[in-house]
Amino acid sequence: MTTDEKALLPVEHNPLASMPHDTHGGTSNPVLGMILFITSEVMFFGGLFAAYFNLRANAPQWPPEEFAHTLKILPFVGPATILLIISSFTCQWAVWAIRRDDRTVFIRGMAVTVVLGIVFLLMQITDYAFLGQEGLTLASGQFGTTYYTLTGFHGAHVFGGVVMLSVILYRGMAGQFSGRHYDAVEGASLYWHFVDVVWILLFSLLYLLPGKG
């Protein structure tokens, strides 16, 4: 059949006939949706980062005198960072597994990722407790406000990611994913990578960037 003959055929549009819309090729609907959602999240963190840089630039000294060494005492920041980066790799490991229809490895990779995410959150809570003892709170001037807002919102996103990956894990164990059906896995993994990248930026900003004044 030539292309022109095809063009003359009526296009049936009942709900089932519409399914080929989704298989025109290229990025699938859920993955494209997730990429767009991540774009909006980038802008959200962009607003918070902008506020951080603005306040830091206005401050005569950063961190302020009384908190000059507070962040350096935190025991879990380094390990937590390494674990979160590793979790991105285990997550991708799981994605590659389900792409080649290997459900066992997929479930293993997902489970490890979820556990690493939970450990990261527990470590962050412990660090918060230490900081509380040192007297750094949301109300401790611009330094405390920006520190807790940035890390807190990142933590909330990690929590969201853990919930998302747990649902994926649960659905995976129920046998809902295969080498032909794994869009949700791709989407959740993209989100997890995004959360990881935000943490690398935050870590560099809060713990590596030299202070001023």
Next chain:
Amino acid sequence: MATTTLAPTAPTYRTGLYAWLTTTDHKKIGVLYVVNSFLFFFIGGLLALGVRTELAAPGLQFLTDTQYNEFFTMHATFMIFLFIIPMLAGFSNYVVPLQIGAPDMAFPRINALSFWMLPLGGILLLLGFVTGGTAAAGWTSYAPLSEDRPLAATGYGQDLWIMALVLIGTSSILGAINFLVTIFKMRAPGMTLFRMPILVWTVVVTSVLVLMATPVITSVLIMLFIDRNYGGSFFQPPGGDPILYQNIFWFYSHPAVYVMILPAMGFISEILPVFSRKPLFGYKAFVFATAAIGALGFSVWAHHMFTTGAVYLPFFSIMTFLIAVPTGVKMFNWVFTMWRGQLMLKTPLLFALGFLTMFLIGGINGAFSASVPVDFALHDTYWVVAHLHYVLFGGSVFGVMAATYYWFPKMTGRMLNETVGKAQFVLMFIGFNATFFPMHQLGLLGMPRRIADYASNTGWQDLNIVATIGGFTIAASMVLFLWNVFLSLRSGPVAGDDPWEANTLEWATTSPPPAYNFDRLPEIRSERPLFDVRHGRTSVH
């Protein structure tokens, strides 16, 4: 008694109220958006009448200072966040999947979620009235004014306002994602990007703006919330920066201005060709102009902040002037679409003409304000109130009314009454100009915005009375509109599939369309597939 053993015991489809509450059909959700938005339009309108009543004469007769602050704050909040933005999104929700030949939006359940966040946000805002006072720091809620409880407003209104806006913003973001995926992934065969109806293009650009800008206001609202409730100090001196709030706020709120006008431009770009019996003049120029407005929209936010002394004036001034160029391109598109066309002066065209003329005034008085020295004189006067209402009411609301008259037959299957419609247009046009044109002069005379009272020797009263009479005239025109809808739903003439002999795919199905939208689609070989069908241009050569 006859046996009916074979009859189903329960209906296959959900019916009645339950069907509307649980629907994921983009058309029903679109109708819900439109009805909900009109509801908040009336609430916001009543608040505006309160403001106008108070300003009719010097002295405080009708409202207290605090009530006045609450009224104008909630008026703007309802009109912007619960009327204009969702109304445009609602019509787009209904029309866009039909226009691109898709069976529904890409994510129907997220679509329903987007809608249901809106009434919830509205309820949060209204709760302020019964919990000791709503937000009263203006719709901009500048910090630190919004951080101290302004002018004796002691309740949780400001916090409720923040929560409501975050909720409504999330609804917009999810909606934008939904539109973009739908438009990029679910077009019918043959519907290439440059065969998409212009409305679809404006929705693409609008969705990108929402996607990139709305999360930024979410971030600033959260900072404000932390400052107010957890002892944060983002915006509180010492060390905190009130200008920071304004920068982030306007980084969202200027693109948001285009979110509030671009789909309305899409509406009239659908209507003008149909009622001029001509194709849209300069389709591609229009598309690129729309994209240019979207891109430039991110580089002009600080023109709201000229008088802060904290922004680089020449840059933001020149970028603001530049926006007039793509907007001018669109003006030419519209005017030359009508040029030598066979104009059918039906109500949708009248409202579209209202948009053209009033938006032109709003654009020109906006260009005045883009000039830094002029802006220093006019900042925070009634000139600004006049300008923003000429673009948002003269532009967007006239666009919404045009869209309502144009697509109502598709949504309900019945025509609205032309005579009542024309009467409504005349009343609204006169009322609108009577309300807002005098505000130019009030601004030039130096009357500041957001004040409840003015001295009797200022000479502002005559113009204020005209504006108040105009405000009630607009209200009367909306009563006519409600009467028209009532008449139509009760006994309006049946519309048929394509009452306007229009060009785009939504008219290729029944009115209202079935749940799955199309039984079959015509071949799509241009941006006007139905025109091609009517004139036999679909045969293959």
